[in-house]
Amino acid sequence: MSRTARRRALRAVAPVAGLLAAGLLVWQGSYAAFSATTTSPTNNWATGQVSLLNSTNAFATPIGTAAFTVANMAPSATAVSKCITVQSNGNLAGNVKLYAANVTPSVVGTNQLSANISVTISEMTAGVTNSNVTAACVGFVANATTPLTANLNALPTTYGTGFGTFAPTGAATQYSAYKITYLFNPGPAVADVQGKSASADFVWEIQSS
Amino acid sequence: MSTSTAPSPEAAVDAPPPTEPHYSRVLLAAGFISRAWLWFVVGCLAVTLLPILIGWRPYVVESGSMEPRIHVGDVVLASPNQDPQQLLGRVTVFTDPAKPENTKTHRVVQIAPDGTLVTKGDANPTPDSVHVPMSDVRGLGRLLVRFVGLPLIWLQTQEWLWLLLLVASLIGSAYVVSRDHEEEPTSSEESGDGPDDAAGELADVVPFPTRLAAGGSGQIAATSPLPPELQRTAGPALKPAGPLGRWALRAGYSVVLVAALIIPTSQAAFSATTKSVGNSWSVPNFDYTTQVKALNPWLYWKLDDTGTTAASAVTPGLTGTYNPGNGAAYFTQSAAGALTSDTPNLAVTLNSTSSCINTTSTTSIAAPPSLTEIVWFKTTTTVGGKLLGFETPRTGVAQAGNGGTYDRHIYMDGTGKIWFGVYNGGDQLLSSPTALNNGKWHMAAATLGSSGMALYIDGALVASGANTMGESSTGWFRAGCGNLAGWSDGWTGANTPPASTTPTNYPFAGSLDEISIWNSALTAAQINFLYFTH
Numbered sequence: 001m002s003r004t005a006r007r008r009a010l011r012a013v014a015p016v017a018g019l020l021a022a023g024l025l026v027w028q029g030s031y032a033a034f035s036a037t038t039t040s041p042t043n044n045w046a047t048g049q050v051s052l053l054n055s056t057n058a059f060a061t062p063i064g065t066a067a068f069t070v071a072n073m074a075p076s077a078t079a080v081s082k083c084i085t086v087q088s089n090g091n092l093a094g095n096v097k098l099y100a101a102n103v104t105p106s107v108v109g110t111n112q113l114s115a116n117i118s119v120t121i122s123e124m125t126a127g128v129t130n131s132n133v134t135a136a137c138v139g140f141v142a143n144a145t146t147p148l149t150a151n152l153n154a155l156p157t158t159y160g161t162g163f164g165t166f167a168p169t170g171a172a173t174q175y176s177a178y179k180i181t182y183l184f185n186p187g188p189a190v191a192d193v194q195g196k197s198a199s200a201d202f203v204w205e206i207q208s209s
Numbered sequence: 210m211s212t213s214t215a216p217s218p219e220a221a222v223d224a225p226p227p228t229e230p231h232y233s234r235v236l237l238a239a240g241f242i243s244r245a246w247l248w249f250v251v252g253c254l255a256v257t258l259l260p261i262l263i264g265w266r267p268y269v270v271e272s273g274s275m276e277p278r279i280h281v282g283d284v285v286l287a288s289p290n291q292d293p294q295q296l297l298g299r300v301t302v303f304t305d306p307a308k309p310e311n312t313k314t315h316r317v318v319q320i321a322p323d324g325t326l327v328t329k330g331d332a333n334p335t336p337d338s339v340h341v342p343m344s345d346v347r348g349l350g351r352l353l354v355r356f357v358g359l360p361l362i363w364l365q366t367q368e369w370l371w372l373l374l375l376v377a378s379l380i381g382s383a384y385v386v387s388r389d390h391e392e393e394p395t396s397s398e399e400s401g402d403g404p405d406d407a408a409g410e411l412a413d414v415v416p417f418p419t420r421l422a423a424g425g426s427g428q429i430a431a432t433s434p435l436p437p438e439l440q441r442t443a444g445p446a447l448k449p450a451g452p453l454g455r456w457a458l459r460a461g462y463s464v465v466l467v468a469a470l471i472i473p474t475s476q477a478a479f480s481a482t483t484k485s486v487g488n489s490w491s492v493p494n495f496d497y498t499t500q501v502k503a504l505n506p507w508l509y510w511k512l513d514d515t516g517t518t519a520a521s522a523v524t525p526g527l528t529g530t531y532n533p534g535n536g537a538a539y540f541t542q543s544a545a546g547a548l549t550s551d552t553p554n555l556a557v558t559l560n561s562t563s564s565c566i567n568t569t570s571t572t573s574i575a576a577p578p579s580l581t582e583i584v585w586f587k588t589t590t591t592v593g594g595k596l597l598g599f600e601t602p603r604t605g606v607a608q609a610g611n612g613g614t615y616d617r618h619i620y621m622d623g624t625g626k627i628w629f630g631v632y633n634g635g636d637q638l639l640s641s642p643t644a645l646n647n648g649k650w651h652m653a654a655a656t657l658g659s660s661g662m663a664l665y666i667d668g669a670l671v672a673s674g675a676n677t678m679g680e681s682s683t684g685w686f687r688a689g690c691g692n693l694a695g696w697s698d699g700w701t702g703a704n705t706p707p708a709s710t711t712p713t714n715y716p717f718a719g720s721l722d723e724i725s726i727w728n729s730a731l732t733a734a735q736i737n738f739l740y741f742t743h
Contacts, residue, residue: 006237007237010237010240010241011240011241011244013241014240014241014244014245014248015244015245015248016248017241017245017248018244018245018246018247018248018249018250018251018252019248019249019251019252021245021249021252022248022249022250022251022252022253022255022256023252023256025253025354025355025356049332049479049481050479050480050481051481052481052482052483053483054483054484054485056485062334062481062482062483062484063483063484063486064483064484064485064486065485065486065487066485066486066487066488066489067485067488068488068489068490069487069488069489070489070490070491071489071491071493072491072492072493073490073491073492073493074492074495074738074741075734075737075738075741076734077734084485086483087483090479090481092479094479094480099338101484102486113490113491113492117490152490158307158338158339159307159338159339159480160306160307160308160339182490184490184492186741187668187669187737192549193492194492194493194494194495194550194741194742195492195493195494196491196492197489197490197491197492198489198490198491199487199488199489199490200488201484201485201486201487201488202484202485202488203338203482203483203484204482204483204484205338205480205481205482206479206480206481206482207307207479207480208272208274208479208480
């Protein structure tokens with residue numbers, strides 16, 4: 001075969017090789033990503049991660065314990081506060097929002113206990129460490145963010161409507177503290193809420209920015 | 210075609226001596242690699258953009274929460290799909306319900322009972338907090354083109370070095386291809402695209418982005434359709450590759466720009482949560498009677514009686530007498546009471562103008578300087594009447610100034626408003642703003658003490674005054690009847706009390722329950738709480 005012929009053959013093969021490689025790449029990528037049988041078995045943190053913990057269980061696992069366990073509650077003009085410190089230890093920047101979940105009773109109505117517990121939430125985003133704000137809120141200094149006040153069954157329940165300005169940079173472990181205050185002072189106009197109970201989870205969620 | 214500045218083809222042919230096989234072989238290999246690279250790029254772009262013709266949309270993945278399967282810079286091609294069952298378990302592109310301005314690519318892991326989709330990034334530990342309604346689904350991931358979106362990512366993150374390397378590799382490849390091509394003099398006649406000369410090609414190609422930028426959006430639109438270019442590249446593939454480098458380079462340029470314009474990005478955002486779970490609040494069933502007793506009243510009649518004696522619920526305490534004694538004639542006992550927390554929940558209805566409940570003891574007491582009176586009542590009367598008060602004599606009605614004194618009383622006027630009256634050199638009066646003769650149980654509470662006087666209805670403070678003293682006298686508490694002569698100040702409605710010189714009984718036509726009296730003023734919180742526990 002002449003040099004020219006070889007050259008021509010190579011030139012003819014080159015596009016085929018290039019296109020084949022492109023096709024292989026697409027096929028492989030699609031097969032791996034879109035195969036219907038794959039679930040989500042992986043915890044690959046190769047490119048980054050976000051992670052939150054909180055002080056209700058000493059930052060042990062993401063699922064903390066209750067800050068409030070109030071039995072035999074009587075009407076009172078005195079509000080009760082608890083503080084929870086949230087730790088962000090991911091390596092991506094993100095925004096943290098606080099919202100409520102599993103609020104019961106969730107029904108909106110004045111006859112519900114959850115409609116008669118007023119909750120106020122404020123935050124402290126600067127100068128918080130893992131221990132300088134106690135559960136009893138010693139050391140808590142609210143930042144300038146307007147506190148959120150709503151009845152327990154009217155608290156935000158989604159990330160998008162959640163409360164807070166804590167924005168971890170991902171550069172280091174960072175902390176923010178939240179003061180949650182409840183007031184049960186339903187007043188005489190309220191129907192009977194005796195013998196009733198209410199419950200809620202407080203959720204902090206970070207989404208990478 | 211701008212060829213004016215190009216060196217002559219002869220000069221170019223002279224450069225690589227055809228008699229040097231080693232050099233030629235290197236060029237041959239470089240040409241192959243360059244060609245393959247350019248075709249590879251073209252192929253990726255074709256796969257990315259051609260499906261647009263059948264309604265699929267490409268999305269460049271911006272973040273890595275679908276690792277390790279989908280990386281930053283990959284392009285997901287999604288076909289429209291509105292069948293949740295087909296989306297289940299698969300990678301889906303959707304408008305982020307939490308941030309509607311963003312598009313998200315996550316896997317559907319569950320269909321919620323309400324028909325919304327529960328989604329999750331493969332690399333996220335928890336599902337996304339906001340469920341995705343079907344209306345937000347943009348499509349089902351069908352094809353993944355690796356790396357193609359990277360130039361766009363580099364553009365966004367301003368990683369100019371990588372962009373520069375990419376562009377340089379395209380230009381370099383095109384150059385190598387054209388040089389390789391020059392070595393074959395016979396091929397030029399097949400190209401059909403004028404003289405095949407590298408400099409000419411570059412001169413033609415380099416101004417391209419400049420034209421594009423200068424041409425404005427119309428120009429971009431004109432250059433963006435890839436299919437015609439691909440149709441043409443399909444031809445030259447079998448021809449000697451002169452135009453190939455040019456087309457590849459053009460494609461490289463245009464597609465990076467076009468992709469930047471038409472391929473929307475999609476976030477695969479990282480998220481994580483932490484919770485304080487199981488916060489709970491509960492209110493017990495408080496018992497009104499227990500709570501009243503806990504406040505140590507001086508007198509407590511529950512009026513659950515069936516005989517002539519109103520039993521005292523506290524010790525020590527004073528009993529009362531249903532007077533006159535025949536309960537059957539003047540009282541309906543064991544009527545339904547005011548409390549829901551009481552067993553039995555009974556009350557007494559006064560059904561005669563002579564019905565009254567007096568203290569059994571005939572020993573008078575000094576009028577307490579501080580006191581709290583609480584009485585539950587239910588009526589529809591329109592002529593008013595006395596519910597509870599401190600009076601002399603113990604029974605019957607006496608004239609003021611003739612041995613008769615009566616103040617510290619709670620009474621209803623002709624329109625159903627409740628009044629609390631104390632005599633301190635003049636009538637000191639508080640009244641409820643609204644009528645309460647509506648046939649329902651209400652709690653009236655009145656306090657007098659060093660901080661003034663106050664009237665509460667159903668646990669809420671409705672009126673208060675600065676007066677701290679009542680009439681200094683001795684007498685007895687009584688319920689359901691008594692003199693109101695002279696207490697016409699502010700009285701509205703029928704049956705206005707006469708002047709104080711005319712003793713007139715004002716019996717209360719209605720039901721009474723749970724009468725309690727303290728010789729001290731309870732606080733607003735205590736009264737509020739007592740009402741709460743009823």
